[in-house]
Amino acid sequence: MDRDAIASIRGAHREPGFGTMSVEDLVSIEGLIAAHRPASFLEIGTASGLSAAVIAHMLEEHGGERLTTVDLLDHFYADPSREAGFVIPLAYPDGKVAVERRTGWTAADVVAAGATYDMALVDGGHVHPWPLIDTLCVNVVLTGPRLVLQDDLTLFRRQPNGRGVGPKFLFDQFPESHREVFTSGGGNLFAVSLDLPPERIERIALDAFALPWTLTRKIPEDVVDKVQGVLDEHYSATLSQAFATCCATFNKPNGQYFRPRKSS
Ligand SMILES: C[S@@+](CC[C@H](N)C(=O)[O-])C[C@H]1O[C@@H](n2cnc3c(N)ncnc32)[C@H](O)[C@@H]1O
Numbered sequence: 137m138d139r140d141a142i143a144s145i146r147g148a149h150r151e152p153g154f155g156t157m158s159v160e161d162l163v164s165i166e167g168l169i170a171a172h173r174p175a176s177f178l179e180i181g182t183a184s185g186l187s188a189a190v191i192a193h194m195l196e197e198h199g200g201e202r203l204t205t206v207d208l209l210d211h212f213y214a215d216p217s218r219e220a221g222f223v224i225p226l227a228y229p230d231g232k233v234a235v236e237r238r239t240g241w242t243a244a245d246v247v248a249a250g251a252t253y254d255m256a257l258v259d260g261g262h263v264h265p266w267p268l269i270d271t272l273c274v275n276v277v278l279t280g281p282r283l284v285l286q287d288d289l290t291l292f293r294r295q296p297n298g299r300g301v302g303p304k305f306l307f308d309q310f311p312e313s314h315r316e317v318f319t320s321g322g323g324n325l326f327a328v329s330l331d332l333p334p335e336r337i338e339r340i341a342l343d344a345f346a347l348p349w350t351l352t353r354k355i356p357e358d359v360v361d362k363v364q365g366v367l368d369e370h371y372s373a374t375l376s377q378a379f380a381t382c383c384a385t386f387n388k389p390n391g392q393y394f395r396p397r398k399s400s
Pocket residue numbers: 155156157180181182183184185186187188206207208209212213241242243259260261262266
């Protein structure tokens with residue numbers, strides 16, 4: 137798909153406040169899909185479904201067969217009167233690519249479902265440590281070139297409170313050889329390669345989990361349990377224990393683990 141085709145689909149369905157990926161970032165994704173021709177693609181963070189619909193078009197053009205997109209919410213976060221992913225049947229009607237939409241899911245549910253994917257886009261929660269959790273879950277189900285696209289590297293700089301620092305914390309842990317920023321869209325989209333020894337991925341995760349979490353709301357216990365289950369089954373006891381310890385310290389909203397200094 138060329139830039140005009142991407143811009144035309146996006147322009148036909150985007151509304152103000154959609155919080156969707158930019159044309160330039162979608163063009164970068166098209167370049168990777170054209171180069172690697174993934175048969176299957178996973179997106180974490182559906183929202184309106186606009187990015188998923190555009191990616192479905194790209195997959196179809198390059199021989200792709202299936203796309204799964206998941207969102208924590210049943211509804212579109214910017215307009216609760218509409219369901220998450222409502223744009224998909226409008227912008228990609230009757231396409232050849234099988235599109236699976238799952239709501240009320242996180243990346244941990246994707247692991248439990250058991251399917252594998254050739255490429256992934258992480259664009260869900262941007263508060264730390266969600267991009268890290270998503271990446272660790274995606275790592276379990278990823279085949280093919282083991283490339284994971286990540287959105288919103290620069291979000292923290294655009295926010296007054298910097299809470300969306302999750303992508304930046306993750307990016308910073310990766311070796312330069314295994315991360316790439318797509319500058320055409322202002323450097324907001326990046327990719328990490330998970331083609332690394334498992335011990336290296338564990339070190340990245342240990343360091344990133346230990347950075348202060350920036351949650352706006354506590355991760356519910358049932359979700360913590362699912363993530364813990366993924367770590368128990370697919371990672372080392374050290375990493376699993378580190379997650380449990382960090383949850384005890386950091387799984388609180390609004391940085392409530394920072395205690396005010398006692399006055400003397
Ligand atoms: C920036 S929007 C995604 C935009 C969409 N990819 C696009 O470009 O059109 C982020 C979405 O992630 C969802 N989300 C937030 N935290 C999540 C999590 N932990 N797991 C899955 N989805 C999450 C939100 O409900 C929201 O719909």
